[in-house]
Amino acid sequence: MVRCMESPDQKLYFAPDYMEGAHPRVLQALVETNMVSVPGYGSDRFCEDARGRILGACACPNGEVHFVGGGTQANQVVIDALLEPWQGVVAAATGHVNVHEAGAIEATGHKVLALPSSEGKLAASDVRECWDAWHEDGNWEHMVEPGAVYLSQPTEYGTLYSLAELEGISAVCRQTGMKLFVDGARLAYDLACTGNDVSLPDLARLADAFYIGGTKCGALCGEAVVFPRAGTAPRFFTRIKRHGALFAKGRLLGVQFGALFTDGLYFELGRVAVESAERIRTALHDKGYRIYIESPTNQTFFVVGDARMEELAEHVVFAFDRKLDDAHTVIRLCTSWATRPEDVDALLGLL
Numbered sequence: 532m533v534r535c536m537e538s539p540d541q542k543l544y545f546a547p548d549y550m551e552g553a554h555p556r557v558l559q560a561l562v563e564t565n566m567v568s569v570p571g572y573g574s575d576r577f578c579e580d581a582r583g584r585i586l587g588a589c590a591c592p593n594g595e596v597h598f599v600g601g602g603t604q605a606n607q608v609v610i611d612a613l614l615e616p617w618q619g620v621v622a623a624a625t626g627h628v629n630v631h632e633a634g635a636i637e638a639t640g641h642k643v644l645a646l647p648s649s650e651g652k653l654a655a656s657d658v659r660e661c662w663d664a665w666h667e668d669g670n671w672e673h674m675v676e677p678g679a680v681y682l683s684q685p686t687e688y689g690t691l692y693s694l695a696e697l698e699g700i701s702a703v704c705r706q707t708g709m710k711l712f713v714d715g716a717r718l719a720y721d722l723a724c725t726g727n728d729v730s731l732p733d734l735a736r737l738a739d740a741f742y743i744g745g746t747k748c749g750a751l752c753g754e755a756v757v758f759p760r761a762g763t764a765p766r767f768f769t770r771i772k773r774h775g776a777l778f779a780k781g782r783l784l785g786v787q788f789g790a791l792f793t794d795g796l797y798f799e800l801g802r803v804a805v806e807s808a809e810r811i812r813t814a815l816h817d818k819g820y821r822i823y824i825e826s827p828t829n830q831t832f833f834v835v836g837d838a839r840m841e842e843l844a845e846h847v848v849f850a851f852d853r854k855l856d857d858a859h860t861v862i863r864l865c866t867s868w869a870t871r872p873e874d875v876d877a878l879l880g881l882l
Contacts, residue, residue: 542846543846543847544847544848544874545865545878546849546850547747547850548747548748548804549867550867553751554790554791554800554869556790556793556796557787557791558751560786560787561751564577564782564786569782571782573597575781575785577785577786577789578781578782578785581596581598581755581785581787581789582785584788584789585755585788589732589735589759591760593760594735594758595758595761595767596757596758597755597767598753598755598781598788599776600754601746601752602714602742602746604776605754606632606636608767608776609756610639611774613679613710613764614678614710615676615678617676618675619643619677619678620642620643620677620678620679620680621644621658621681621709622644622646622681623645623652623682623686624645624647624648625648625686625688626643626681626687626714627714628643628681628714629643644661644675648686650824651687651690652682652686652690653680653682654696655696655699658703659707662677677707678710680703680704680709680712682712683713683714683715683716684718684721685717685718685828685830688830689826689830689831689832690826693728693729697734698737710763711737711739712738712740713740713742714742715734715741715742715754716744716747717744717747717830718744719748719801720748720801720804720805722798722801723804723805725827734757735757739760740764741756742754743755743788743797745784745787745791748791748800748801749791749797749800749868750784750787750788750791753783755784804867805827805866807866808826808831808864811864811866814879814882815833820834820882822834823852829866830864832852832861833861833864834860835860836859837860840860843862846881847864849862849863849865850863850865864878
């Protein structure tokens, strides 16, 4: 379980990427529209504008976009909507829905079918083997059927699925009838990576559903759930309501995503975080630290001696990942759209 090292406000914050409020342009959009009266529940013109911008960026004009308040809500509502009552969702054992959502998926009556992963990523061959094992079992009617595949881009370790890897998993899903759902809580930081070869239109082509993260990517709160093909999850609006995830003031989410998808802001915010993380990783390599997992995104995992970790904790807020051995710990530094160059400079001085 990742937990933050607590500290007073004067410390440097490199813990989770939702420590700040919202980008000034998002706040300005909220201020400018604050006194405009519009209908509720996402039926307003701000939400419609944001939907159009998002579907345009994803090159799926006939799709659907729905707004929810947070990532766990998005994961729970979408997975429940994609599955029949007797089905479960395949996920990496390290996946967010399996580790850090307090059984939210199981609370809907669906089992998470956890598979081994490599640096947080599922392999298409393992997904196929999971489905085949169920399909070929003589007792299949007594078992949980794999009905969907969940993955995140980036993964919990900040690693990325390549286009070829996503195409492989998507092909298995198409062959077996499973649905593919992509968690994009940190999607801005994936799209900004120079080594990334997966675009929003690629996600729309390969996935049955995905969401574009706002909470960790410049918004006060909110995620945009995208169904590239309308009707994939019938009555999804009602499902959101049943899960207690429907905002009466849906405008608050529409205004924010409208701002994020105006003049490329969403992509620019991802670039700021990734460039900051690259500076940190370069310094860690130069100073002889051991990188635990090579991530190209905004998350950096590295190994420190426990005594050194305590020294850093006096000046830096970071996240604990795991104990490596009796004397060493893996910690995570996380940059965001709000990371300032002077904060990175100060961190590098400490390192």
